[in-house]
Amino acid sequence: MADIKTEVRRYIDDNFIMGSSGTPFADTDSLLDLHIVDSTGILELILFLEETFGIQVHDADMVPENLDSLNAIEAYVQRKHLARVAA
């Protein structure tokens, strides 16, 4: 599987930023605090994660701790994959 952070960063670049910002965001940056994604954007991001990585984001998982930075997203997707393997 392609690197999770690379895939997500490409999705955000292509769909949210669209070449409009000259300042790249760091893997640790908060996507919400930097206003890169808004309330609808985070739902779009969740759909992207579900369709790209074959996971299901449950209501209880829809928290900033899982979704608000590239590092957090990578860790979350990896946890979901591990949980699936263990099941």
Next chain:
Amino acid sequence: MPRSAALTADVFTLDCAAEIERIGRHLRASLASMHKRGVVLGLSGGVDSSVCAALAVHALGSAKVQGLLMPEQDSSADSADLGTAVAARLGLRCVTENIAPTLTAIGCYRWRDEAIRTLFPDYDETCKCKIVIASGSAGKVHFFDLVVQMPGGTEQRARLPLREYLQIVAATNYKQRIRKTVEYFHADRLNYAVLGTPNRLEYDQGFFVKNGDGAADIKPIAHLYKTQVYALARHLGLPETVCSAAPTTDTYSLPQSQDEFYFALPYAQMDLALWAHNHLRPAAELATALGLSEEIAAGIYTEIEAKRRGTRYLHLRPQLVEPVVEICPEDAP
């Protein structure tokens, strides 16, 4: 208001008589500058449109105000009754335009129901529905649930996937946009302007449909907190049923309060939170006033800012590559 004023509903105290005169002067001046002879507005039976109607009648006389009742198949019967009662109280000319056939023809209900049926295959016109907001932690991630009531009265609830959520909202936005089209028809035939009726909470937080209820020539109460609009309603002698009605969206077939769908708190508390945020009051002070934790109060401030950012585009004019200063001199660099 002194800096030290306690954070209570008293901060909304308004000299109603003076405010009514001020709004009246603004209405007359705006109409004169636009070369319009009166105003058209939709009457929902809610306090905002009722107050706007009363303000317009006070400023212009009832002969220069055209009211419109625009029910559709999901409208509450109370809306038409209240709107009619307000029109009668004010002596307004009032036309009823049932927009249900237009909404049917344009696909409003079909698009909405198609999205609903992906979650509830048995959903049909005998069922009722609404969307309610659900929140993640710290108020930062919101998602929505669809609530469906079956003919027997049992309710089912499911999380709305993004595409279905967007399609349902887009379909129901037809309602506000068709109503606005009807309002402009009557405005054009009478050479009147259209009044928009958002209160400050709605205007500030973007609780309106762009080119729907957000479209208007004059918005006479957009600077007033909802609490102040209720005060004006009582001062203007509107029916008690209007003065005491809780705000609803009247957009879905199941009753849906505004705080179920959009605002974090009931309007009176939301008003106070917005006022406190606008006046740079610390979150701790809001927490005390509303009986909340400081963390939750701070989250409400964050949410107010997030909604401002998220709905900024609703207020924007179409974006030009460069200003056309001959049309808008204020855009000159």
